[in-house]
Amino acid sequence: MPTETDKNGNGNGNEIELSEGELREIAGYAADCARRVLTLFEQSLPADPRPREAIAAADAFAGGGRRTAALRQSAWAAYKAAQEADATATPAADAARAxxxxxxxxxxxxxxxxxxxxxxxxxxxxxxxAEELASGEDRQVTAGTLDRARRHAPPAVTAVLARLPAAPSGGGRVGELIRVLDAALRA
Known part of the structure; x- marks a missing residue:
């Protein structure tokens, strides 16, 4: 584990151990989190399959599929859907980013x-x-969502986080939510 970080919170180049099994667990966890808000995207943009396809690709990898270019391409496609959704509905954009x-x-x-x-x-x-925005900025909704994410994190999430420095500063509200969840998972 590095002892020094640069101004962006990046380590000094040391590598950590990261198994394929851990990657699969993390991808499955991320897919579960994203799936919870997929309807927020699909209610706004029902004809756009990209976020659903990205979650399906993550599920396939988590279930033992190969890590292929199609997985990476589905991530970029969902990101593009999020950029396009920014103009129409912010909860949809965050759901696509998830x-x-x-x-x-x-x-x-x-x-x-x-x-x-x-x-x-x-x-x-x-x-x-996404859930916070859909609820009209109700912070209790957000706290509940983060608590669920903490409780449902598989062992690989906490094990890999333990090998990394704490979440970096910045990133607006989403960055704040990452730091809150990171601290809760490390506690």
Whole structure:
């Protein structure tokens, strides 16, 4: 584990151990978090399958499928859907970002970098933000969503987080939610 970080919270280049089994558990967890808010996207943009396809790709990888270019492409496609949804409905955009993070979780890097925490917890944080926005900024809804994400985190999530520095600063409200969840999972 590095003892120094740069201004962005990145480690000094040390690598951590990261097994394929851990990647699969993390991807499955991220898919579960994103799935909870998929309807928020589909209510706004019912004809756009990209977030659903990204979650399905994450599920396939988590279930033993290969880590292919299609998995990465589905993450980018869901990200593009989020960018397009920004113009129409913010909860939908965060729901699509959660799906994007789910598909991207299979590509977590074995670096001792605080930035990697965002890859592990990004789906959960974006899902919490989507629910928060859909509820009219009800912070109790957000707290409940984060508590559920904490309680349902598989062992690989906490094991890998323990090898990384704490979540970095910044990132607006989603960054704040990542830090809250990160601290709760490390407690």
């Amino acid at each position: 799906a994007s993070h789910a598909a991207a979780a299979g590509y977590l890097h074995p670096r001792a970098s605080a930035h990697q925490v965002k890859h592990i917890l990004g789906a959960a944080a974006h899902a919490a933000r």
